[in-house]
Amino acid sequence: MITAFLLRGLDRRALVFLAVLAAVAVVVPLLNLATPAGSGLHIPSYAVTLLGKYLCYALLALSVDLIWGFCGILSLGHGAFFALGGYAMGMYLMRQIGTRGVYGNPVLPDFMVFLNWKTLPWYWHGFDQFWFAAVMVLLVPGLLAFVFGWFAFRSRVTGVYLSIITQAMTFALLLAFFRNDMGFGGNNGLTDFKDILGFPIQDEGTRAGLFVATAVALGLGYLIASCVVRSKLGRVLVAVRDAESRTRFLGYRVEMYKLFVFTLSACMAGVAGALYVPQIGIINPSEFAPANSIEVVIWVAVGGRGTLIGAIIGAILVNFGKTWFTGVLPELWLFALGGLFVAVTLLLPKGIVGTATALWRGRRWRGPAATGEGTLAESGGDAEPPAAAPAAGPAAPERAS
Amino acid sequence: MTLQVPAAVPLKAGDTLLYLDGVSVSFDGFKALNGLSFTVAEGEMRAIIGPNGAGKTTMMDVITGKTRPDVGEVYFGGTTDLTKLDEAAIASLGIGRKFQKPTVFESHTVWDNLDLALSGPRRVFPILFGRTDAEGRRRIEEILETIRLTHRRDALAAGLSHGQKQWLEIGMLLAQDPRLLLVDEPVAGMTDAETEETARLLREIACDHSVVVVEHDMTFVRDLGVHVTVLHEGSVLAEGSLDHVSADERVVEVYLGR
Amino acid sequence: MLFRPPAIRRSRRPATRGLPGLLLLLGCLALFLAAGAARAQEAGDLRPLVDALGQGGFDFDKTETAIGSLAETGDPRVVPALEALSEGDLYVRKADHAVFIGKRGGAGYQLTDPLTGEAAGEAARGAVDKIRVNNNLRRAIRTALGGLTLRSRDPAQRRAAVQSVFDAADPEALEPLEAALAAEKDPGIAELMREARARILLNTPSADAGDRLDAVETLRARGDRDALAALSGLVAAPDGKVDPALRAAAAKAAGAIKENLALWEAAQNVWYGLSLGSVLLLAAIGLAITFGVMGVINMAHGEMVMLGAYTTFVVQQAIRGWAPELFAWSLWIALPLAFLVSAAVGAAIERCVIRFLYGRPLETLLATWGLSLMLQQAVRTLFGPTNKEVGAPDWMSGATHVGGLLITYNRLYIVIFALLVFAALLVLLKRSAFGLQMRAVTQNRRMAASMGIRTPWTDMLTFALGSGIAGIAGVALSQIDNVSPNLGQGYIIDSFMVVVFGGVGNLWGTLVGAFTLGIVNKFLEPYAGAVLGKVLVLVFIILFIQKRPRGLFALKGRAVDQ
């Protein structure tokens, strides 16, 4: 059953993407490790790390696309799940430091010694084991998403209200993680990692390995997302997005479906964060900043929501742009990013991939990505959905009787 | 046609499928339903008419769990208290609803729309891993025939005409295979030919389902040839055959006085 | 009345308490004396007394007697000499046994006449002797100084002196204090003196038991933290040292004071909460229009506030440059300008972006977020990333005590201002033709349009109004917050929380929401700390929205759930 399920996710687009990803996962480390530094083909280590970072972001964007593009849930708090996954991994890496820290305490991380703590807080136990940390990477964001979603979806918080409270959620976590007595390193977060699974974290080989791991995770994430989306459940999700209460009147418990994808998506975000931290070498509370989460949304919008592949392309493109801008014209980056938000929503609501597909398939094409036209589920797509005219006005469209 | 005496409100009899008693709903002080009582028998088709704002749609909201009544009882199949259930549970009990404004899943194909409506599992994991079986596909084909959309089975619902959407929605109701169908203004915005078709379709459906139809269009109601309940200001004004109620002075006044 | 204000005296600012206050006072006094050199002719009478300080040598008792006789003069001009003595800066010139204040300078000492403050030449190191002091002497000096200033002609100085006597609670000071009390004409100061006397009595085990019981009563009537400390000290004193009846009385009085203080603290928290609530109200009220009434999610709302604050900054710069005398009016000038600036930017945003996104709230959210980034960066480019100094006119600074409450004027004015803005807006929406049109358009756009209302125009004006109010809020917030490009970011989430909590589309809900959140926040702070308090409030709101998705004062009905 599961294999049949997985096979269903493998359409042509998915195969092409996975092939490209596999090629990248092989070629990049190869060119990094096996070519001499001077050679024209050589990819420097920092570039490997940078690409690894992009892939982590791509996985994060994928998780956002899964809920926003297909289920109409605009989460402005996905950065929180990403950061929680990152913290879980960071805690493992901290415990790996052992006596090599500044204070040389075999159990307590440096910042705890600095704060004069005598014992390890209970929630740090177990993180010396990789498997435990790996489970937590999925469990912590998943659990938070589950609990949050349980309350939110059951009380039918939808649309912008949901967006706003997800934003409040990540903001609350931001404030909480800034506190020293939370036991996560406060302001400075977790850093100075030494090794992962016994491999020195700064090593070129380790970095290449992390890159490959990230590529594999992204591939798996894509495959899972693609399977979900192409299953009947995926169609229910789109139905929820387009006309939530209609779906309900067909007998579907909408909140359960939302809860399922929301949790799944949070777990994906957590994995992305966990892979991000060892490559970047630090995790601190600023990852919880609401601005980060909302930036992810724009990656998805740029690539084209509801297309999966678009989220990945968008994440890589925008982040490449960011790297380039902050190198060349740092003060213009925010203008560019802000402009991107405005331009994409106004001029390119389907995003790059959505628009390209639409052009490719000609005028008749109206796919899941073509929903910028007022059928989005944010209004609940209620029994009587917004009038066909999208620009009906700011007020809730009045009921035609 | 014979004059029919309006029936007294029956008790929760065995053949009563839907039972509403003293249902009131108010919005910010405005009473949309005011002590509404009526019943629908198993296998019956009932037409409900009434001026705009009479509370017809609100009544359907109450039955399907979208709106909770302030007071009053709503029972289904004799024993099930609908006021305690949510929309999904009520739908699973076998109450299907067609909205006043056609609501189909625009970014799904006609086929997928019917497939989603098809009776079957509704829980997350069976849906995630399951597929529609041959029997299900056969039923969809059948419904496609009935609603005359076989040739458009792979078209996106967004591309359908208004009438086609109405039919698709009726088709989705059929796919749900409910015991009771609530149909809110099915012919609004249809051409005469389409209206006739729809009446025929509904009569066909009524053969093996209970149906409640809300409609303004008197010709259409006449075509259906069924018992009529007239709603006014949230309660029943008259009940009986169409000729009977249209002879009622109060009904005439309510309709023409506006 | 349930609780009385503890008798905190008007003039006593927190900064002028205790020893630092005393030193400050002495500094002032020294200045005063230096300026008053004209009175130096009388200094001759005091000179021998001052010189007597130099005669003691190692005989500290003799020095103490000299200090005592200086104190008895009651003349404030001896203060610098005593002061210098306690610091170890008083020297005797060996040649004539005259006493001078000496400061190390060059090869020897710079001498100053202790009475007139005039320079008195230099002395080689060997030519002067330092007058020795020990701790006992220092205490005597302090008592003497207390006694001296207790007789000062300036009531403010007398008050400060009483306070320092109170703080020191030195039994030695009882005598000069009682003398001063007998001479005191000002009833307020006399009361303070009685309290100081009570404090000293409690510190003097040998004093008459009845007097000490009365003293407890006096302190209880004073009822502030100082009194509480004095009484608690008595309660905590080791057994046998304190008469049980006295201890019981003290314990009772301390309990009463504690209760009273707790009530005042609660009241103070309410005030802080109101103050925070008014800030939230100011920030959220514009949003209540754009989001609550129009349904537009404007993530750039915070930047409208920021623009208002920067407008204030620019206005103040201009005033400083061209018309400094107008500075007191700067905020009044900034208000309309800030409104116009933010409203103009808001109108532009509505026309260029938002109107294309009506009916698509999530897209609106994203686009306005982008705009907020651009506005921030624009301000950063124009004004630089650092905080800008926005000054407070005189009438905005300072504080007053109301009973046990400390109320700063800027906060007070902001509370009043927020309420005024709220009231004005309410009137505008309910009473004006524009408000009517606005409500018509938001309730039924098509109907309004067919009745001849220019709906796009109304949209633009409504949005501009909401933005303009945010600008006004910026003027007020510039008085209490850092004016930086990030100013708005700090408010946007809070503002949304307030509007959503209060109930969208309901101005009163916004009012109640803002003050509720403000007060809850301030009450949590003492227990949970500022950050955790805020986290708790956010969590509370998140849970609350899930319970009541439409907020505190939800509009019911079909219009809102579509």
Ligand SMILES: Nc1ncnc2c1ncn2[C@@H]1O[C@H](COP(=O)(O)OP(=O)(O)O)[C@@H](O)[C@H]1O
């Ligand atoms: N959610 C609601 N909020 C406010 N008023 C409502 C709501 N639902 C219905 N109404 C009002 O109740 C009355 C009955 O509405 P409805 O049941 O839709 O009438 P009908 O379908 O018979 O035309 C109308 O006046 C309508 O405005």
Ligand SMILES: [Mg+2]
């Ligand atoms: Mg209706």
